[in-house]
Amino acid sequence: MPSEKKKIYIVDDDESVCRALKVLLTTFEFEVKTFNSADSFFDAVPSDEPGCLVLDIHMPGLDGWATQKRILDSGSKRPVIFISAEKQDNAADRALKVGAVGFLQKPFNGQSLVDLINVASENNQAVDKMAQ
Amino acid sequence: MKKLKKKTTEFNHPRVLKKPLLKKITRNNLEKKIRQQTDGLRIRNTQLRQGADREKLADLKIEEQREELLHVTRVGKLAEFVSSLAHEISQPLAAILSYAQAAQRMYAGREPQLQEILQYIINDNQRATEVIRRLRSLLKKNKPTFEPLDINDLIKDTVALIMTHITVRNKVIKFELAANLPLIQGDRIQLQQVLLNLISNSLEAMEDSSDSRELLIRTSRKDADTIMVEVRDSGCGIPEENMKKLFKHFFTSKPDGLGMGLSISRSIVEAHGGCLEAKNNSGSGATFYFTIPVNMRNGNE
Numbered sequence: 196m197p198s199e200k201k202k203i204y205i206v207d208d209d210e211s212v213c214r215a216l217k218v219l220l221t222t223f224e225f226e227v228k229t230f231n232s233a234d235s236f237f238d239a240v241p242s243d244e245p246g247c248l249v250l251d252i253h254m255p256g257l258d259g260w261a262t263q264k265r266i267l268d269s270g271s272k273r274p275v276i277f278i279s280a281e282k283q284d285n286a287a288d289r290a291l292k293v294g295a296v297g298f299l300q301k302p303f304n305g306q307s308l309v310d311l312i313n314v315a316s317e318n319n320q321a322v323d324k325m326a327q
Numbered sequence: 328m329k330k331l332k333k334k335t336t337e338f339n340h341p342r343v344l345k346k347p348l349l350k351k352i353t354r355n356n357l358e359k360k361i362r363q364q365t366d367g368l369r370i371r372n373t374q375l376r377q378g379a380d381r382e383k384l385a386d387l388k389i390e391e392q393r394e395e396l397l398h399v400t401r402v403g404k405l406a407e408f409v410s411s412l413a414h415e416i417s418q419p420l421a422a423i424l425s426y427a428q429a430a431q432r433m434y435a436g437r438e439p440q441l442q443e444i445l446q447y448i449i450n451d452n453q454r455a456t457e458v459i460r461r462l463r464s465l466l467k468k469n470k471p472t473f474e475p476l477d478i479n480d481l482i483k484d485t486v487a488l489i490m491t492h493i494t495v496r497n498k499v500i501k502f503e504l505a506a507n508l509p510l511i512q513g514d515r516i517q518l519q520q521v522l523l524n525l526i527s528n529s530l531e532a533m534e535d536s537s538d539s540r541e542l543l544i545r546t547s548r549k550d551a552d553t554i555m556v557e558v559r560d561s562g563c564g565i566p567e568e569n570m571k572k573l574f575k576h577f578f579t580s581k582p583d584g585l586g587m588g589l590s591i592s593r594s595i596v597e598a599h600g601g602c603l604e605a606k607n608n609s610g611s612g613a614t615f616y617f618t619i620p621v622n623m624r625n626g627n628e
Contacts, residue, residue: 209418211419212422215422215425219426222433280414280415280417280421282413301418302424302425302452306428
């Protein structure tokens with residue numbers, strides 16, 4: 196049975212960052228889809244479709260916080276990792292408070308992101324196991 | 328239809344005078360009137376001129392205030408601008424880092440020269456990131472985080488940081504650091520900022536003279552509760568008219584200066600519970616001196 200690649204979704208209004216992260220995460224054997232807005236992400240990806248979300252905080256329209264709220268409110272268990280180019284002192288704490296897996300300040304190490312993604316999927320598997 | 332009245336000519340007027348006399352009187356009257364009116368005009372002219380001068384002065388004052396307001400706005404806007412700049416630059420920096428790391432993985436174990444280049448890219452990206460970080464922290468109004476500090480050690484460490492600056496300018500630092508000073512409560516980084524600011528100003532003041540080379544840093548116990556730090560140079564001194572404005576925002580005697588150093592230094596010292604002052608030396612040069620309260624929690628010594 197061919198091992199399926201883990202799916203990663205990236206939502207960031209900066210196209211440059213989207214493209215670069217896609218290239219990087221692909222070298223880690225992830226299957227990556229990118230979106231420039233939360234709305235285009237929600238339009239394309241059903242909430243029960245598994246896959247970790249790498250979510251930029253500062254975006255026009257629905258920002259990162261609002262997006263995470265919508266995900267939570269929908270009952271989705273999708274793990275979210277926040278990223279940001281802005282320096283907010285309490286962003287990391289706030290991220291954890293709203294149920295995110297973690298927060299990374301741009302520019303960040305690729306390995307740091309991958310570590311968080313792996314933590315996210317382990318958590319999810321644990322949750323799934325508990326549900327069984 | 329209206330009946331037109333017939334004009335009374337001077338010939339019909341009852342008080343008409345003989346022609347030559349009339350001419351003389353009329354001419355005198357006219358000349359008198361002209362003189363009066365000319366005098367009146369002269370006075371009016373002077374008043375107008377004075378008014379115009381006052382207006383010019385008022386305009387100049389408005390212009391000055393406008394310039395200052397613009398400057399303040401510019402600096403305020405500057406903070407905003409730098410903040411959004413930092414945000415904007417972080418995006419391509421993030422992308423570059425990701426690309427370089429992706430390429431490293433793609434050629435893992437191969438192409439050592441390429442690997443080396445990729446690492447250089449990553450390192451320089453780090454440098455740029457660090458600049459952004461420093462820019463951002465500059466903008467923040469930092470509340471000091473206090474810890475017990477040895478002021479003499481702090482001074483020596485700070486000077487060590489810029490020793491090359493000093494020797495390259497062919498200047499010499501002399502220390503007169505009192506022994507057995509009690510610890511102070513201070514924010515290490517912020518106090519270093521103050522010291523660097525004062526030392527750098529002193530070095531600049533001594534730039535033009537080759538015979539004033541010595542910069543003196545002295546610490547002493549002013550009283551039971553206070554430590555005094557003095558930075559003394561033998562440079563060009565402070566012109567009397569600048570003394571009052573020295574610590575004000577945007578005051579600078581340097582053509583390209585921002586004028587923030589001393590005002591920031593003073594706010595830092597004040598946030599520590601001390602005072603920063605300046606005075607001209609009796610000889611040449613100036614001394615900048617500040618006080619810092621002793622760390623009470625440690626008691627005396």
